[in-house]
Amino acid sequence: MRVVDPTCEMISASLLIIGAGPAGLAAALAASGSTKNIVLLDENSEAGGQIWRRNVEQINPKAWQIVSQLVAQSSVQLLFGARVVAVINKKCLLIETPDGTQQLHWEKLILCNGARELLLPFPGWTLPGVTGAGGLQALIKSGANLQGMRVVIAGSGPLLLAVAASVIKAHGKLLMIAEQRSAIDLLRFSIKIFFAHRQKFWQALFLLWAIKPWRYRHSTTISAAHGDQQLKSVTITQAGKNEQIACDLLACGFGLRANLELAELLQCQIKSGVVVVDENQRTSREDVWAAGEVTSIGGVEKALLEGRIAGHSAVSKKFGKNDIVEQRHASLFSALLQTTFLPDPVLRKLCKPDTLVCRCEDVTAQELEKFSDWRTAKLMTRVGMGACQGKLCGGACEFLYGWDIPAARQPVFPAKAASLALLADIQCEPLDDRKNN
Amino acid sequence: MSSKKFLSLQKIQICLNGKWLPADENMNVAAWLLSQETLQTRLSVTGMPRFAVCGMGVCQECRISINGQAHQLACQTKCQPGMVIETGEIR
Numbered sequence: 291m292r293v294v295d296p297t298c299e300m301i302s303a304s305l306l307i308i309g310a311g312p313a314g315l316a317a318a319l320a321a322s323g324s325t326k327n328i329v330l331l332d333e334n335s336e337a338g339g340q341i342w343r344r345n346v347e348q349i350n351p352k353a354w355q356i357v358s359q360l361v362a363q364s365s366v367q368l369l370f371g372a373r374v375v376a377v378i379n380k381k382c383l384l385i386e387t388p389d390g391t392q393q394l395h396w397e398k399l400i401l402c403n404g405a406r407e408l409l410l411p412f413p414g415w416t417l418p419g420v421t422g423a424g425g426l427q428a429l430i431k432s433g434a435n436l437q438g439m440r441v442v443i444a445g446s447g448p449l450l451l452a453v454a455a456s457v458i459k460a461h462g463k464l465l466m467i468a469e470q471r472s473a474i475d476l477l478r479f480s481i482k483i484f485f486a487h488r489q490k491f492w493q494a495l496f497l498l499w500a501i502k503p504w505r506y507r508h509s510t511t512i513s514a515a516h517g518d519q520q521l522k523s524v525t526i527t528q529a530g531k532n533e534q535i536a537c538d539l540l541a542c543g544f545g546l547r548a549n550l551e552l553a554e555l556l557q558c559q560i561k562s563g564v565v566v567v568d569e570n571q572r573t574s575r576e577d578v579w580a581a582g583e584v585t586s587i588g589g590v591e592k593a594l595l596e597g598r599i600a601g602h603s604a605v606s607k608k609f610g611k612n613d614i615v616e617q618r619h620a621s622l623f624s625a626l627l628q629t630t631f632l633p634d635p636v637l638r639k640l641c642k643p644d645t646l647v648c649r650c651e652d653v654t655a656q657e658l659e660k661f662s663d664w665r666t667a668k669l670m671t672r673v674g675m676g677a678c679q680g681k682l683c684g685g686a687c688e689f690l691y692g693w694d695i696p697a698a699r700q701p702v703f704p705a706k707a708a709s710l711a712l713l714a715d716i717q718c719e720p721l722d723d724r725k726n727n
Numbered sequence: 728m729s730s731k732k733f734l735s736l737q738k739i740q741i742c743l744n745g746k747w748l749p750a751d752e753n754m755n756v757a758a759w760l761l762s763q764e765t766l767q768t769r770l771s772v773t774g775m776p777r778f779a780v781c782g783m784g785v786c787q788e789c790r791i792s793i794n795g796q797a798h799q800l801a802c803q804t805k806c807q808p809g810m811v812i813e814t815g816e817i818r
Binding site for chain 2: 323332334335340386407408409416418419420421422424425426428429430432433434436437439519521538649650651652672676677678681682704
């Protein structure tokens, strides 16, 4: 039924953990010692995920603590610089590493894929110099020096504060943070976290103080970016008044979206944009767990906790009652974030008829507006058919037009010809049992 | 996370569009381009200049040619001695 390429080395794991961010690291540490042959896979060349990036020992003591404990564990193998491109069958994935294409067999799997940013189109958002808020933070954490660069941060949510602090650390000149939410919304949010999540409250206050509070503006929306070959200035709108600000970089963030491609391919149940899990972090599939941002956007503490629970549960180790209490607390914070910083429908108006929605294929809003669904639009305009495979414009179209964006097809990332050849040779088994009944 | 720690990397030379420039070994290529204030990676299908957006290998906007190999993601690549980078042609 399947032809296995003899040149393709096969890897097997009794427990495979995908994503070496806080959730994945915590899961690996929790499971280590109880099972042999744990494989921790990440597409980056080092551990830490998006939040801890680069040399973790320099960035975060908590991260370093976990990593140094993991290094001592002989049961954990690291597989970095590896990307999952396809699901071959129920227990096997096709991965791409710098050395080539390989098959990876697993017994149990913990998904810690994390999240990516929701990027919303507005005039000029394709200009070089306009990045995602998390995107700019990622570049800074990767060592970018912003000496002499003027930076505006716009969008919504607490991530903006963290990005602002990073910009200052990287010697950038922070001009303004434009938060789209109103003062009342922000005050309500602050009161709620003051009473229920005190630690987060102090964190936010500390960040706000560090970036100087007067740079933080509420009820302020980015309405356009200007420039010819690259960003020169931005227009922001507050209470109907426009203001043009000259700047070199604009970092925009309208919230995070869970990376669901793999969970979808593995047929795990997904609801409201996140992977559904039980109190053990187990998904609808018995052999698959999920932890971190894929189960709901909630930050690093939630990811560490969920990773620990998933790791324990996957090797049938008991976890403390305290973990369950904390888990509930973390999900409450996550829900609060969700309700406060849900992208405002008003932001749809930022996208003008001639604004590009699909950056890969350069498709404008007026070309897309004619269609009533993603599939037709795709066939007629090539939206979502470029290199990002709809990972950016899919989210934008969902928000702008309310279209249902179907699950990604394999390969989920642009793959090497060798991977495609191998994928064609192996007859992928249908995962959906219903088809067989 | 002091700036001193950031700069403690080995200095190397990288060729960017025909010009040799200093870089830190193992620094992320997209981050290096940003530090150089070279905010251009690929040209879009209609010829517009683009630069890294997501910084994490999703948006595919930071595609450049590295050592003659097209479609390499700058944000997922590290600076190596003698690396030859060309921007602005991949569509």
